[in-house]
Amino acid sequence: MPTKEKTNGRFWLNGSSYMTTGKKQRSRLPPLRTSILATEKTYASSILGVYDVLSTVSKLRRFDPNVPLDPPFKVEIVSPRSGTLRTASNLEIASHCAINEITETDLVILPSIQLDTNQWIRGQDPEITQWLKEMHENGALLCSICSGVFLLAETGLLDGHEATLHWAHEEHFRCVFPDININMERLLVTSGGNLRFVMGGGSSSWQDLLIYLISRFVGYPAARAVCNFYAIPWNFEKQTPFYIFTPSTDHGDSAILHVQKWLDRNFSYQNPVVEMYKQAGMPQRSFLRRFQKATGQTPIQYVQQLRVDRGKRLLEQTNLPIEDVAWKVGYEDPTFFRRLFKRLTGVSPGVYRRNITVPNFADLELMIAE
Template identity: 35%
Template sequence: MSHLKPRIALLAIPEVAASTLYGMNDVFASAGRDWAALVEGKKGESVLDPRVVSFRGPGPMTLTNGVRIVPDEDDGVVPDVVCVPEVAVAPGAVLTDSHRDEIAWLRRCYEGGAIVATACSGALLLAETGLLNGSEATTHWAYCDALSCYPGVQVHPNRALVVGGEGGRLIMAGGGTSWEDLALYLVARLVSVDEAMHIAKLFLIDWHDVGQLPYAALARGSQVDDAGIAHCQNWIAEHYERSSPVATMIQLSGMTERTFNRRFKLATGMSPIDYVHTLRIEEAKQLLESDDQPVEAIAQDVGYEDAAFFGRLFRRKVGITPLQYRKRFRGLRRALEAT
């Protein structure tokens, strides 16, 4: 890994979006070059060496959104940093056979001293290597349950960036545009904090300091394998604001409380009361985005008589207070609705 410039290998696979892959490439290529040219009027030169690499043979590759690219083939040289931008597969997909070459390459690079960094669902591919066993991690909020199924992986869905492994050489960013946080972190680590700040200003990047929970939603659909639980899910979707909703669902199901709780958790991955809280919080988020009524009134509308309890619950599940959520998202919704 003795390169003149730190080499960053960006992994191209069919399940990656071109915007993320080349967005990261552009950020890394900008380091040391664009700030000097645009702000100081000097000729700058990139101080990092990003390359898009593939193990799918020579020639073009079609990515998940239909864009065709021509990545480089791996030259056998261990890079300083390996980045897995994402793996756009269903959360429960098994990658062991379909990405065997990439998994072996990630292990080989890490054993050779490279930093291995992932964004979004790319953490699933890293987990397949076994390098995350017993470690902390993060990923896109919709993939947290899948990632937590790997041995000993402690998932932090509320964190936009997690650094772990020997020497801090395992780095994971959350979902969506948190790849920008990952890129800034790597620029700061490989070049300097000042250069990372230059990049942030040039690309108008805001650090996702509140994590990704404000963007999360109830990602579980109706449970079709258990008709009794599916019936209760349909009912609670329309009546979540009622008092004692879990007791009513138990009555509707005709099951004992113990049986209902067990089957509901098996079907949805959540306890009945957690499911109710999640539905209520999702509705509260919609009201905070679109309605001007006080937080106390919204709490009442979604089923909470105690506004203070609602505020604590909202912050625990979303990561910010209801007022902070309204400030962040109401303007965006109104701007989009006005277009």
């Protein structure tokens, strides 16, 4: 069986040694066999994006001498059956081979998958699950992108370990896989012995995953060269800035639902919690108990989440000063709003606006023309 251990800053993968410190670039070593799993449920973007970047690393050497001359990755698209398949994006992709033809690989990458109505049925892909277990046992590093972690979780290998995925699937994932520790703070999570599980949270986290893998196995200078060439930014280390507040409304408590609908229209109301008692038409203690049972949050936590979420929309869609944004969502003290915003999102309002706002390209073109 191939050896797999970490010694003196080097990562031993299937009998070969690779740098993990990023201080030196990977010298002449066999390319890492990298198997990207494609199924009818996977999205084409995370398949093709991964394939394109990892396949062309060595071609960037003409722009940066830190990139190795020899290709560091031998990339292939694999699937349960060889041949052409139609992905969730309705795009046909040809796989290089079937998974039953692969007895050993270095890296397995599980792209983002489509989850209809956010439902995952346990045991639906036994062939894939068994193959992933075998690849892991034979020394492979297992990686997932976004919802691809559901496939990885099916193996049971993540039980007791930390993982991440897209925020929209968090609640469902926790219900289906209660033994896995979800970290929704970070966009990229590594866990397991010798960090043999690597998971990206967002739909576009395949970019973060690739830069991590290049840095880990080829070296930080090469990873920086890839970032520069493909213009891949690392704006956030956390996933929390992207979180959209979607409170539970299917709890069956009509009185609490009425309060939620009222608050959605009146989130900037002064002293909103007091008014929430009145809207519910019940004693304060009963309201607090029922509200937390229905939503999973205290009234003040709910109000703060809602206000910060509305503040994020204003930061994205307007040029209002942060002081005005704070006032519009219900806070007279902009300093308090800034502190609350950073506590809930992990970044300040100013950093959020700079990094997540899509530029108005029409205005940019006018500026250039002038």
